[in-house]
Amino acid sequence: MSVPIVRTLADLRLAVAGWRGAGEKIAVVPTMGALHEGHLSLVRTALGNADRVIVTLFVNPKQFNSATDLAAYPRTEEADAAKLAPFGVDMLYAPGAEQIYPAGFSTKVSVSGVSEGLCDAFRPGHFDGVATVVAKLFLQTGADSAYFGEKDFQQLHVVRRMARDLDIPIEVVGCPTVREADGLALSSRNQRLSSAERAIAPRLAEILFATTDRLVTGAATEATLAEARAAIVKAGYREVEYLELRSSADLTPLERVDRPARLLVAAWLGNTRLIDNVEVPASPIT
Ligand SMILES: Nc1ncnc2c1ncn2[C@@H]1O[C@H](COP(=O)(O)OP(=O)(O)OP(=O)(O)O)[C@@H](O)[C@H]1O
Numbered sequence: 001m002s003v004p005i006v007r008t009l010a011d012l013r014l015a016v017a018g019w020r021g022a023g024e025k026i027a028v029v030p031t032m033g034a035l036h037e038g039h040l041s042l043v044r045t046a047l048g049n050a051d052r053v054i055v056t057l058f059v060n061p062k063q064f065n066s067a068t069d070l071a072a073y074p075r076t077e078e079a080d081a082a083k084l085a086p087f088g089v090d091m092l093y094a095p096g097a098e099q100i101y102p103a104g105f106s107t108k109v110s111v112s113g114v115s116e117g118l119c120d121a122f123r124p125g126h127f128d129g130v131a132t133v134v135a136k137l138f139l140q141t142g143a144d145s146a147y148f149g150e151k152d153f154q155q156l157h158v159v160r161r162m163a164r165d166l167d168i169p170i171e172v173v174g175c176p177t178v179r180e181a182d183g184l185a186l187s188s189r190n191q192r193l194s195s196a197e198r199a200i201a202p203r204l205a206e207i208l209f210a211t212t213d214r215l216v217t218g219a220a221t222e223a224t225l226a227e228a229r230a231a232i233v234k235a236g237y238r239e240v241e242y243l244e245l246r247s248s249a250d251l252t253p254l255e256r257v258d259r260p261a262r263l264l265v266a267a268w269l270g271n272t273r274l275i276d277n278v279e280v281p282a283s284p285i286t
Pocket residue numbers: 030031032033037038039041042147148149150151152175176177178179185186187188189190
């Protein structure tokens with residue numbers, strides 16, 4: 001079985017109209033390709049919740065801050081289509097850039113609040129690019145539900161807020177982060193790690209989990225976070241961009257764990273920027 005590849009908005013709309021006519025529920029899984037088990041877990045959840053599943057593959061230039069990062073981004077469409085084939089995905093929508101940003105395109109979707117701080121502080125404009133392309137993908141596909149990984153936790157919040165604010169009738173579903181056996185969160189950027197870096201990489205998740213265990217409900221957290229930042233550098237990471245505690249519900253900064261909380265990190269291992277985040281387990285207030 002192979003997955004039908006659709007490259008134009010006109011062909012996408014034709015297929016979707018047929019499915020809608022038959023009363024079928026449609027799910028969309030937006031990706032930038034280089035598919036791995038993380039993406040495939042989203043696909044499995046989508047297949048369980050809908051009659052038709054569209055996976056999108058578009059490396060969105062508007063969300064890259066650096067031309068080098070964009071140029072280095074893996075492009076493996078053939079292998080991606082082969083990975084999707086056994087799942088019975090209904091369509092791989094891999095539009096040309098002109099289908100998303102036709103000549104004269106001048107609109108930007110910008111979500112305030114949840115977009116601010118964390119990744120935005122180091123990739124300014126990144127979430128405008130994400131919100132703009134995801135709004136287009138939601139409207140082009142007209143899907144009933146969309147699947148995003150918690151690995152990109154801030155992105156998940158931005159997309160949810162955007163869909164609510166713009167009254168796009170779609171359910172945004174967050175899916176748990178898939179990890180390698182040693183704890184490293186799967187990411188297409190892991191391919192860029194040297195073998196020495198790959199050996200160090202899982203220390204990030206290890207330190208993150210160990211730190212959440214130390215974040216006792218109600219206690220101030222800054223000293224614990226400072227120790228964790230130092231431990232990440234000691235493990236061999238070049239730089240910690242941020243390690244912050246935020247509310248899980250709306251990403252507001254927290255100085256102590258006084259509601260469901262998430263610990264989020266971005267750090268550079270050599271020339272590769274990795275992100276991760278974990279929920280802080282609730283602990284009894286003593
Ligand atoms: N390890 C993972 N577990 C669950 N979902 C994931 C994982 N990695 C990526 N995803 C999700 O897959 C979707 C597409 O992500 P994307 O194509 O950017 O892959 P990626 O591996 O995160 O790449 P990169 O981080 O290098 O951009 C996003 O919703 C993202 O959160």
